[in-house]
Amino acid sequence: MGLDRSEIAKRAAAKAALDLVRDGMRLGLGTGSTAKWFVDLLGERARAEGLDLTCVATSLRTARQAESAGLKVVTLDEAGWLDLTVDGADEFDPDLNLIKGGGGALLQEKIVATASDRMVVIADQSKQVEHLGAFPLPVEIVTFGWETTKAIVEETLEDMDVAGTLTTLRMDGDEPFVTDCGNFIIDCRLKRIGDADELAAQLNAIPGVVETGLFIDICDRVIVGYEDGGVEVLEIDDEEEDEDDFV
Numbered sequence: 348m349g350l351d352r353s354e355i356a357k358r359a360a361a362k363a364a365l366d367l368v369r370d371g372m373r374l375g376l377g378t379g380s381t382a383k384w385f386v387d388l389l390g391e392r393a394r395a396e397g398l399d400l401t402c403v404a405t406s407l408r409t410a411r412q413a414e415s416a417g418l419k420v421v422t423l424d425e426a427g428w429l430d431l432t433v434d435g436a437d438e439f440d441p442d443l444n445l446i447k448g449g450g451g452a453l454l455q456e457k458i459v460a461t462a463s464d465r466m467v468v469i470a471d472q473s474k475q476v477e478h479l480g481a482f483p484l485p486v487e488i489v490t491f492g493w494e495t496t497k498a499i500v501e502e503t504l505e506d507m508d509v510a511g512t513l514t515t516l517r518m519d520g521d522e523p524f525v526t527d528c529g530n531f532i533i534d535c536r537l538k539r540i541g542d543a544d545e546l547a548a549q550l551n552a553i554p555g556v557v558e559t560g561l562f563i564d565i566c567d568r569v570i571v572g573y574e575d576g577g578v579e580v581l582e583i584d585d586e587e588e589d590e591d592d593f594v
């Protein structure tokens with residue numbers, strides 16, 4: 348059976364990201380349906396070309412998938428620092444700021460992306476937005492006192508005039524969804540996010556909040572996949588950026 352159109356777009360973006368991989372690299376592997384394509388294609392290429400790659404996964408799910416694809420998976424502490432992380436996103440704006448965490452892996456995704464020379468996002472066109480905020484913002488919180496933390500998050504959103512309709516605890520069937528790090532996630536339906544930096548700072552300052560799904564100034568490049576199999580590469584013009592860093 349052929350791929351549906353959105354899978355064609357995701358696969359196209361993942362395949363284009365593969366061109367950035369070189370023998371000997373230490374790679375961060377994202378989580379989600381688009382990152383899954385990258386891991387599969389990476390495994391195939393590593394096998395075909397006998398590449399020596401060291402991978403750090405952003406979730407248990409991805410670690411299992413990468414191992415089944417024959418890739419060497421180590422912990423971030425074993426790898427130390429990464430050359431490149433390739434991950435998906437729920438939204439990206441013209442400044443390549445992101446909302447991530449729809450798949451529940453935002454904390455490890457942010458740690459891994461931050462420990463990388465480069466973070467490249469692969470996404471289909473539906474993730475491209477003018478302003479972040481249509482996708483509910485995931486906020487990872489510790490389980491202790493979670494209802495109190497959720498209430499303070501809601502107050503903070505009200506104070507910043509970004510509160511939308513609902514803030515909900517993410518569920519997994521009848522139970523709260525628990526992240527790989529043992530935390531809960533609340534999904535915040537917001538009005539349009541104006542100052543993403545300030546919002547992230549205010550939320551991160553709340554005791555009990557571990558991390559938000561706002562990825563500000565972390566992503567270096569977005570590869571957008573289209574349903575006809577084409578791709579577009581988006582980058583921020585940055586004179587400080589060394590053009591030779593990317594191939």
Ligand SMILES: O=C(CO)[C@H](O)[C@H](O)COP(=O)(O)O
Nearest residue numbers: 379380381435448449450452
């Ligand atoms: O942030 C993520 C997981 O925590 C994913 O990258 C994001 O949800 C996009 O997933 P998909 O590629 O399935 O649309």
